[in-house]
Amino acid sequence: MLHTLAVLVENNPGVLARVAGLFSRRGFNIDSLAVGRTDNSAISRMTIVVEGDDLILEQVTKQLHKLIDVIKISDITKDEYVDRELVLIKVNADAATRGEIMQIVDIFRAHIVDIGHKTLTIEATGDEGKINAIEQALRPFGIRELARTGKIAMLRGFKASSVNNNGKEDV
Template sequence: MKHTISVLVEDEAGVLTRIAGLFARRGFNIESLAVGPAEQSGISRITMVVPGDDDTIEQLTKQLHKLINVIKVTDITKIPCVERELMLVKVSANSSNRSEVLQIVQIFRAKVVDISDDSLILEVVGDPGKMVAIISMLSKFGIKEIARTGKVALVRESGVNTEYLKSLQVKV
């Protein structure tokens, strides 16, 4: 199972290296990593997606707590969150298929940020599932390049689980 871990750290040189080293020493891969300033000056938020079972992830979070400059570690996998990613994708789009590509762009609420005679660069923002879906739809045209950020996530203060709500809408 993939776990999303949110870590608040002091914004100091070497913090990310120590965290990555902890994962490397234990043979864990970080599938996604996003780092940026948090709401308080001098504090950064690191959001990681890490594969592993619950017990292993619990051990990793305990080890993270022991690192210097780590303030708070939370496994937010099973907590209702807002999750987003940003992706830039360069897709082949010539005069014969451009209108079809643009229809897909509209459906996924993506943006065209560059255009040439034989390609488009699209900006896609959304949850990781949306990224997989649009890549799947665009692959038949030929994807030339992809650049993705890591997942960023914040816990919902409302506690509302939108995945649960989506499942109710499907049943109705």
């Protein structure tokens, strides 16, 4: 089963290597990992999608907690959350296919962000299912290049997975 972990870490050099190294040497599988800083520039947030049963997840969480730079880990899988991924797709497009591609882009509420001589570059955001779907829809035209950010996620409603400025956890 896939679990989504929101991990807050100190924004120190090497922190990504520590987290990635931990996963590889303990044999845990990362499905996706996205990282960026939070509103507090000293703290970064990693969204890690990891595959495993409850036992593995327990170990992943406990081992992550042992890293000094890891401040907080929330497994938000079982809560209500919103998640988004961003994809850039460069697809072959000539005069004959351009119209059809633009229709697909409309259907997925995506955007065209660049036009080349024989290509269109499309930006789409959404959950994993939508991103997979637009990729499938564009594949017949010939995808020249594709870049996905990996998933970021956030709990719905008042609940938060964050720390305040004193380094103390919010409720």
